[in-house]
Amino acid sequence: MTAAHPQAPPLPEPQFADVNGIRLAYYEAGPRQGVPIVFCHGFPELAFSWRYQIAALAAAGRWVIAPDQRGYGLTPGPEAVEAYDIDCLTGDLVGLLDHLGVEKAILVGHDWGGIIVWQAPLLHPDRIAGVVGLNTPFTPRLPLDPIVMYRNAFGDDMYIVHFQKPGVADAQLGADPEKTIRFFMRLPKGTQEDFLSRPAEKRSLALQDALAHYDPATDQNQFLTPDELAVFVEAFQRTGFTGGINWYRNFTRNWERAEALPRRIDAIPCLMIMAELDVVLPPSMADRMGEQIEDLEKVLIEGSGHWTQQEKPDEVNAALLDWLDRKFPQ
Template sequence: MSPLAPPMPEPTFAQINGIRMAYYEAGPRVGTPIVLCHGFPEFSYSWRWQVAALAAAGRWVIAPDQRGYGLTERPDAVEAYDMEHLTGDLVGLLDHLGVEKAVFCGHDWGGLVVWQMPLMHPARVAGVVGLNTPFLPRMPVDPITAFRHAYGEDMYIVHFQKPGVADAQLAADVEKTMRYFMRKPAGQQAAFTSGKDQRPSLALQDGLARYEPAADDSQLLTADELKVFVETFQRTGFTGGINWYRNFVRNWERGEHLPVRVDGVPCLMIMAEHDVVLPPSLADRMNDQISDLEKVLVKDSGHWTQQEKPEQVNAILIDWLGRRFPN
């Protein structure tokens, strides 16, 4: 039987960077806080195990619902989800809390955001933790052109650029969608194969159309945990999160003059052995681009590492914070 997930703290709300943001805070307000930034399709609840463990270890921990997700507002304009807004929300959260600097920890899309923080807002960053998501230098061409050239129109990020299409497909049966995404490594691997020949594929929308939940024995979440995700996305839909993807080109264009290295802050990269989306090999060059970096591999984990292997992730975070940011 899976252990019972710890409850999240009660949400707190604040007007931040033009939106009403929800965030969850735990632990003593001492030392350098750690801000946990979720990915897609998740929200703050994906950090439930880390919020509890970090607070119990005496750490000040903050987990926001980022814009477009959970209890936080969802602006209509696609441009409201660009990297300037996403990083600006985190700066605004620090301002609201009266905090000068924080350690920013991000998974999946949240990882892309936190690696931009020392480039765009270096004065507010004490440290960075990438969970599954490595630091990725700016591409020589815009990402959507590159993805389209490499993988074709059906690659899910290219597919996400079509207004309303993926939004409707994911929202048509939210329970099926969340079961499709939230799977253990074998199920995640299956999500990235196509057709009878099992060729590698990034056409997730096709995989979702073929997916039969009743035949799936690779579920990651308990029934109660799945219910939290399903009820939340039934209420919010997926457009807010997909709009982050619709800013790939805008972010690429506006990031032309940003630094290309992360220097001057301690960084930690937590890799997952069986992540199909973000394999450990993507982190191979990070030591050339970051002056102060530690890397740790979590074995037998797929993409949802903080939920798949919470005890290992918690131990890694608590050890690193204790060494680099003693209270």
């Protein structure tokens, strides 16, 4: 099964900015006017994940920018694990705005990119004009180190806990990048309620075990076209997965850093786009966001799994443009 929507135009040619100690690759489209929109991808993704949004928003006259973030695609990252903490990741975005001569931007983030864009206004409040979370909700600081909580709740085999082991997940995911990308980027098979109703042994979050037994040849749940798949595969064949995994290895460091940060987002417009069938980041996770965010709207994308901007690009584009036209009219 593949996507029914037409393939998006190719990305613009990459540009590069020396910022925050790295050479950041980014893709830019649309007229350089108004407040720019910066798209932040997740794991294991690329700026290419936003191909449909870049094309649609630029066609609507919006200035759009999508970086290959630290450790991904054409943006190589340092070796040190701590070079992928939240200060570095948000600092890359601020450095990109400085490079472009931009005072403030609207940040749109999916998956791990969502964590970045929700933390950015807490760390750099004077640089953020608005925030859109795609699948990933804003959550206040947890009472315990997240890795401790995940280990207590799900055991050592839970994939985020597993990712903390140096080199282990890196080697497994990098051994066959095509298998890895096809394993992750699949259409949903049901709701979170369906997932939670399974027997305990079939509710495992040990993705490394599922990947080991995954057979791409029998998988009919794909949404990427062969050409789209090839873009991701080529990138991760070249870079490996360590850069992206290192983001996960900073959960504890980021949690410690967050103790000094505000617990609320006030005075900036925010949009939460939820995906009905995302088992990892279900809509229910956004239920209490209104308690922490002053100006919040929510949109539910029906029938979408985790890869919402690629699975349901038309619906995501419509939600973005509607909110932008009302909150940031041109």
